[in-house]
Amino acid sequence: MYRLLLMLLTFIIITTGIRAAPFSHCPSKAFLFQGKPVSSYGVNLVTGNYDLIEDNPGINANVNGVGFNETDRYLYGFNTTYFQLVRLGSDFQIQTLNLSGLPAQTTFYVGDVANHVYYLYRKNTGFYKVDLSPLDSDSNAQLTAELITAQAGVRLTDFAFHPKDKKLYGVDNSSGVLYQFNPDNGSTLAIGDTGETGTFGAVYFDVNGYFYLSRNQDGQIYRINLSALTENTSPAELAALDVAAIKFADGPSSNQNDGARCASAPLIDTDTESNIDFGDAPASYGTTLADNGARHLLDGETYLGLAAPDGDYDGYTGSDSDDSSLVNGQSYDDEDGVNFVTALETGLDAVVRVYAANNGVLNAWFDWNRDGDFNDENEQAFTDIRLTAGFNNLALRVPDNAIEGGSWSRFRFSQQTGLSYSGGSSSGEVEDHAINISRPDISYRHYPGESSWVTLAYEDKWPQTDDYDMNDVVFRYRTTEVIREGRVIRIDISGKLQALGAEYHSGFAIQLPNIASSNVNPVTLRLLHNNIKQAYSGTNGADTYEILESGTSNAVIVVSQDLWQHASSICRYFRSEMGCNQPVTFDFQVSVPLITPVPLSEMPAPPYDPFIFGTPGLYHGDIFSYQPGRELEIHLADHPPTEKFNPGYFGLADDTSDAASGRYYRNANNLPWALEVVEQWQWPSERKTILQAYPQFRQFAESKGRSATSWFDSSQSDSQYLFH
Structure with missing residues (x-):
């Protein structure tokens, strides 16, 4: 006790x-x-x-x-x-x-x-x-x-x-x-x-x-x-205040x-050495602490360039005015992590080389409209990009509506994701860089037009004719060639998935005839799904694939390994059965930059060679003794396949392809398994053949396009067999 x-x-x-x-x-x-x-x-x-x-x-x-x-x-x-x-x-x-x-x-x-x-x-x-x-x-x-x-x-x-x-x-x-x-x-x-x-x-x-x-x-x-509050502030003055809560940091x-907290103390203790890095763009960009400027706690490991940044008590508002790092008593430029490899030209791609001292996350903004802030649409050029230690080459597209002249950019490197152009971060560095935006002498050539589309339609039962409803894969599709001094410097291709009337799973790709794969710049190659940029190695569930395929002489761009990954249907199929109309849910944009520009006279004719292929690892019909996957390709009539195709499939079932005579993907009556229609064409509904929906199509196909050339017009169709 x-x-x-x-x-x-x-x-x-x-x-x-x-x-x-x-x-x-x-x-x-x-x-x-x-x-x-x-x-x-x-x-x-x-x-x-x-x-x-x-x-x-x-x-x-x-x-x-x-x-x-x-x-x-x-x-x-x-x-x-x-x-x-x-x-x-x-x-x-x-x-x-x-x-x-x-x-x-x-x-x-x-x-x-x-x-x-x-x-x-x-x-x-x-x-x-x-x-x-x-x-x-x-x-x-x-x-x-x-x-x-x-x-x-x-x-x-x-x-x-x-x-x-x-x-x-x-x-x-x-x-x-x-x-x-x-x-x-x-x-x-x-x-x-x-x-x-x-x-x-x-x-x-x-x-x-x-x-x-x-x-x-x-x-x-x-x-x-x-x-602004004092002991004499009136209730009316209080009521007039803007009291919006602005994101300041992540705790x-x-x-x-x-x-x-001791409210009479400054946020940054000026009696001790500062361990915070601020930016140095002009004040309108939100640089100082009072303006909630971008700032990072120095951790000694996460920074851009060869020299670690120096600490600041506040943001400087002048070009490179905080470049005063001292190493062994010598002054070093600590804004050395970002280099612009190419010019920033409106409508074109640019390459930025960023040196990271360690692995981390990069976010960056560009004031494209030169209005003194980074708060406008499309001004964040890089979002949560993972950098590895050393040099990282990054590509960005300068918007067509960017305004010529001097402007500013902001690069924030941290261990945090989701940073804004302002506010605090618990690690890393911010570098602000002056930029110049120029307008190049370029022109565009569109197919079929700047705001119009062709329709691509595929029957995936090749080499069998089967139901021949030509709605297994349907795309709206157009191309744009970017031209400078009579040469094409970039090819842009867009598409919108319209229908998947198929039980089989197919991927979608585009071959560029006579454009060497080695002539495509992999740094600025871009593929967007629903406006979201895809990594250079695409993903399809647990599988990965190259957007620019290796092992082919011509450039082959893979848009998707499996189109069913991008569509969910209210019916058995996607937009091919009567009464099963629903919104389009998948579109893509691909930009193919050319290392050596190609003269207009040497360019392949659009739409180039868009094709579908078998999704790897999945069943694609009893005619194949195994899952054919990427070895199975279905192209537009008389377009040869890529090197990935298995030529042993030619001549099976209804196919009468003959490489020696340039005949591909036709049956004995010249009927193809893929179509390009130069308008926004309406496809047949499920299990209704194209010959029922468009009676003149047989004459067109059998004559190899010499007669019944308006077969696809709505006035020539039988609407009871069309999807609507």
């Missing part, structure tokens, strides 16, 4: 009798408190970086409603486990204080300190204050909570004192409305909608009057500009947060 009493006495002395040392100064970092026993974190609001300070506070308890007292430099909060007022010194150990006057067995989650007074708030319970001055002479002094008002109707999880107007501010979690609280009488004033909702368990002010919200659910830190998430 004696030992137990001694242990209890020792515990009481440790937690209540010994006065921990206060903080030596007003710290710049914000403090975050989470969990039970409460863990204390230091948070850099500028970058969102955070570090664990202490996870053993001496008591197995949670502490909330924490505020920093600038008078005695202690942190004060409420022990929600045992319903006690506590304080923490620089060692972050909990000291329990003597307090009376609060409702029994009631927890408070909202609190802050100003002028040596601790304020507590709980919705539907009350707004209280506690004079802390008795503690100046006796840390065991009796404190008394005084009710300011019982009218507490705003739902809060934290509030904080403004350093200038001496009022409290907090955000209603449900509505996102910012409220002002008068500490003298407890009155509240709704100021405006912040545009953000959630549990803002930790809120802070800085010395300039900016208000910071840390959201529990995702850790995102927002900033509201309340810097730690938790199901329970509380925060405190």
Whole structure:
């Protein structure tokens, strides 16, 4: 019994009798408190970086409603486990204080300190204050909570004192409305909608009057500009404020947060060496901290170029004005990670070479319309691009509507994804570079027209005729050749998948006759699916494939290994059965840049050679003794296959191909298995042959196109057999 009493006495002395040392100064970092026993974190609001300070506070308890007292430099909060007022010194150990006057067995989650007074708030319970001055002479002094008002109707999880107007501010979690609280009488004033909702368990002010919200659910830190407030600000002036919450940084998430900070401290401690890198574009691009400029915590590993960046106390707003890294006493250019290999010409591709000191993630923006910001559509050129250590060649397309002249770009390299052109990051570097946009002397040649389409239709039962409904794969399709000085420098091809009336799975590709595969620039080759850029090695479930196929003399561009991966049907098939119409869901754009431009006279005729092939690993008919996959190709009539095709398939079933005479993919009556129709043609419905839907087609095919040349016109069709 004696030992137990001694242990209890020792515990009481440790937690209540010994006065921990206060903080030596007003710290710049914000403090975050989470969990039970409460863990204390230091948070850099500028970058969102955070570090664990202490996870053993001496008591197995949670502490909330924490505020920093600038008078005695202690942190004060409420022990929600045992319903006690506590304080923490620089060692972050909990000291329990003597307090009376609060409702029994009631927890408070909202609190802050100003002028040596601790304020507590709980919705539907009350707004209280506690004079802390008795503690100046006796840390065991009796404190008394005084009710300011019982009218507490705003739902809060934290509030904080403004350093200038001496009022409290907090955000209603449900509505996102910012409220002002008068500490003298407890009155509240709704100021405006912040545009953000959630549990803002930790809120802070800085010395300039900016208000910071840390959201529990995702850790995102927002900033509201309340810097103009003074003690004389009127309610009307308050109501006129723009209180939109702007994303500022990414911090730690938790199901329970509380925060405190010395509001009179600057966000960046100017008494110590800065470890933050800012950009240096002109002020309109959001460069300084006041403008929420892009900034990164220097981690010594994640940066661009050969020289690590130097730390800044704020963003400079002039070209390369922060290039002052010192290595062994010498100045180095730390904006050396980005080099423009090619000019930035409207409508053309450009190559940027980026040197990464380590693996990381790159985001970059270009002010194409030269309006002084990066906030316009299509101005983010690179999104979460994974870089490897060393040189990385990246391609981008300069928009056709980019405006000629000088402008700016911003490159952000980090271990984080999802960065914006502004805000903080907990690692990496930002490089801003001046650019020049020029307009080249180029022209375009479109097929069939700039805003029109041809229709490609395929019967996938080759070499058998079978149902011959010619709707197994249907595409709208067009091509554009980019021409400079009488030579084609790039080929653009677009398509929209119209129908898949097939049980078999097929891929889609385009062969470019007489265009050598080695003449395609793989760096600037682009394939987009539904406007999303695909990696150079495409994906199809667990399989991977090359967009520019290797092993072929002519360039072959693979759009998809399996078109069924891009369509889901309300019926058995996609847009081929009567009454089964639905929106088109897949389109593609491919750009094929040529290393050596090709004279117009040597260009293959569009539509070049679009074809379908068997999806690897899947069944494609009993006529094949195994799964033919990429060896099976179906081309337009009299177009030879690629080297990937198995020539042993020629002559099977109904096929009468003869390579020696240039005859391909026709049956004995000259009927083909693929069609190009120079208009937006309507295809037959499922199991209705093209000969039923378009009676003149047989004459056209048998004559090899010499007669019945308007067979595809709607006036020549039998509409009962068409898909609609």
